[in-house]
Amino acid sequence: MHPKIRLVAVVLALATALPVAGANAAEIKLMCPAPMRTTITALVEQFEHKSPHKVTIVHTPSKTIIERITAGESFDVSILTAEATDALVKQGKIARRADYARSSIGLGVRAGSPKPDVSSLEGVKRTLLAVKSFARNEGAESGKHMLAVFDRLGIADEMKAKTKAMPVGTGYVAELVVRGEADMAAQQMPELKAVAGIDASPLPKELQQIIVFSAGLSAKPGDPKAAQELVEFLTSAEAAPVLKSKGLDPP
Known part of the structure; x- marks a missing residue:
């Protein structure tokens, strides 16, 4: 074949193929709460690298996601706790639940400071009593759980006097530690690890609460x-290294 004819043939083949590739690409709307922000962002980057699809991530508190989906807002995939996802399945808003990560609650301090003693209940109790100022979420799962931890350890009154409660949806609690407004913070491990300059340690098994997060496929x-395809990627073995790096465990 003459070189010019061959070149024309190649150009025509490419021109024919490009619209087909574009036709196979889709826009996916993913609704994601704060604890999963950094993890989902990293996973979506990987997904888009290997897929023609583009993902728009809506970062907003879990409560807002639930309200918006319940009100009928369109979406493709949601990231919520397993319990919240099941509730939306019952409402007919979500077709299928696929668990994708297990999140634990931890304590965070400024990097370089002595790490909290999380080896036992007594170690945690001594650590909490010794700290001068403490921070937790108000209204979030981790914040509610820490109140239960204080009660179980018998230090609710002592902790109330020195605890700052950050309203849910206003940022990472560990940011207060970085700014010098608190000496220690409690939040889910991926949220603590998302803040530069923070060392995070998970609570011991006896005081731990595991929160299962699920990907919900819209009805x-x-x-x-x-x-x-996005749900399958988020719940695949390929996602596990990213989960681990962000302080999460596969389901």
Whole structure:
């Protein structure tokens, strides 16, 4: 074949192929709460690198996600706790739940400071009593759990006097530690690890609360195949290294 004819053939082949590739690409709307922000962002980058699809992440508190989905807002995939996802399945808003990560609650201090003693209940009790100022979420799962921990350790009154409660959805609690407004913070491990300059340690098993996060496939996704591909990627073995690096465990 003459070189010029061969070149024309290649150009025509590419021109024909490009619209097909574009036709296979979809826009996926993913709703994600704060604890999963850094993890989902990293995983979506990997997904988009290997897929023609583009993902728009809506970062907002879990309560807001639930309210917006319940009100009928369109979406393709949601990231919520397993319990919240099940509730939306019962409402007919989510077609299927796929667990993707297990999150634990921990204590965070400024990097370089003595790490909290989380080896036992007594170690945690001594650590909490010794700290001058403490911070937790107000209204979030981790914040509620820490109140239960204080009660169990018999130090609720002592901790109340020196604890700052950050309203849910206003940032990472460990940011107060970095700014010098608190000496220690409690939050979910991926949230603590998301803050530069923080060393995080998970609570011991006896005081721990494991929160399972799930990917929910919308009952009415814009592109069912694309949404399903994203859910499958988030729950695949390929996602495990990212989960580990962010302080999470696979389900």
